[in-house]
Amino acid sequence: MVHSSNKTLEKVYAARTDKDRREAYNDWAKNYDKDVTEFGIQLPYVGACVFAKHVDIGTGPILDAACGTGMHSLPLKMMGYGGFNGIDISDGMLAIAAERKIYENLQRMVLGKPLDFPDNYFPVTYAIGALAPGNAPPESLDEFIRVTKSGGLIIWSTHGHINERTQPFHDKRHALTRAGLWSIEFETEPFVSMPTGDSEIMHAVYVYRVS
Ligand SMILES: C[S@@+](CC[C@H](N)C(=O)[O-])C[C@H]1O[C@@H](n2cnc3c(N)ncnc32)[C@H](O)[C@@H]1O
Numbered sequence: 001m002v003h004s005s006n007k008t009l010e011k012v013y014a015a016r017t018d019k020d021r022r023e024a025y026n027d028w029a030k031n032y033d034k035d036v037t038e039f040g041i042q043l044p045y046v047g048a049c050v051f052a053k054h055v056d057i058g059t060g061p062i063l064d065a066a067c068g069t070g071m072h073s074l075p076l077k078m079m080g081y082g083g084f085n086g087i088d089i090s091d092g093m094l095a096i097a098a099e100r101k102i103y104e105n106l107q108r109m110v111l112g113k114p115l116d117f118p119d120n121y122f123p124v125t126y127a128i129g130a131l132a133p134g135n136a137p138p139e140s141l142d143e144f145i146r147v148t149k150s151g152g153l154i155i156w157s158t159h160g161h162i163n164e165r166t167q168p169f170h171d172k173r174h175a176l177t178r179a180g181l182w183s184i185e186f187e188t189e190p191f192v193s194m195p196t197g198d199s200e201i202m203h204a205v206y207v208y209r210v211s
Pocket of ligand 1: 025044066087093112134
């Protein structure tokens with residue numbers, strides 16, 4: 001099954017195992033910023049705007065989950081936010097994030113597995129471009145809720161177009177709401193996130209408040 005007409009994106013969306021994901025992003029890391037810029041990536045701008053609308057400067061520490069190269073957090077750092085803790089499955093992506101000097105800590109961790117952080121720790125968890133087919137799975141949200149403070153925010157994106165691979169992410173967010181673990185505070189409309197990369201792919205950004 002083909003998930004994207006774009007060969008570069010297809011490699012990451014088709015990943016089935018953590019090893020596949022790590023290798024795909026390690027291989028892509030050096031060209032990631034250049035390629036997604038050519039694809040007209042919108043997520044870093046939209047994510048940073050949503051973040052700035054909901055989070056006061058000085059709030060921290062911030063969990064930046066699947067931080068990649070950090071391109072979505074650079075505008076926030078420039079605005080005066082700090083206390084970023086970046087985690088990612090790919091050493092290659094983390095190495096480029098380190099060069100940007102945004103992060104106080106960078107660690108390799110795998111979303112979908114238990115995270116090495118205490119309960120009720122971060123006032124904000126931020127995960128842009130992370131939860132998607134082939135990337136971090138819907139269960140990542142369980143750990144986000146565990147490590148985010150009660151009353152804190154989880155700002156994250158997933159694909160806004162619905163098909164059999166994207167639906168589980170929406171089923172999970174609604175199940176967590178029904179379970180009373182969080183509530184929606186804000187959501188964007190779905191938008192085409194890489195217009196010159198694959199115009200079929202949409203994303204939406206959500207803000208949930210942890211109960
Ligand atoms: C599309 S990039 C987005 C990076 C960054 N958040 C941004 O918006 O620029 C997805 C990132 O998720 C990471 N990733 C994918 N699956 C992961 C997983 N299960 N656990 C941790 N990181 C993962 C990749 O290594 C990659 O850096």
